[in-house]
Amino acid sequence: MNNNGKYSSLTWLLYFVVFEALVFIGLRWLLEDLGTSNQLQPENTVVPNWVKAVTFILLYILCLLFVVMLISNFVPSKHRRQLMRWVYLALAGMVVMLFFLF
Numbered sequence: 001m002n003n004n005g006k007y008s009s010l011t012w013l014l015y016f017v018v019f020e021a022l023v024f025i026g027l028r029w030l031l032e033d034l035g036t037s038n039q040l041q042p043e044n045t046v047v048p049n050w051v052k053a054v055t056f057i058l059l060y061i062l063c064l065l066f067v068v069m070l071i072s073n074f075v076p077s078k079h080r081r082q083l084m085r086w087v088y089l090a091l092a093g094m095v096v097m098l099f100f101l102f
Helices: 003-030 046-074 077-101
Strands: none
Touching: 003 046, 003 077, 046 077
16 A cells, blocks of 8 residues: 555544544433433333433434435445445444444
């Protein structure tokens, strides 16, 4: 891979990390009133936290689909396979974000 391609990959990695951080911070702020942070309570905390997790997943996938549709309009068709690699990485990162959400 030449230097230009490596720079391009590093640039896309930076964009990806910024996107992930912004979406996580935004969704955490948006969903801060849902769920309970103290899991060791006498009352049931499963349902509110389940609602928070499902809402986070749905909103995250919605943001991801919006960005993929936006970027796919600007990326040539021969590079769309590389775009899907970032989508799969983002879906794997969503699982990690769910752990940090609680």
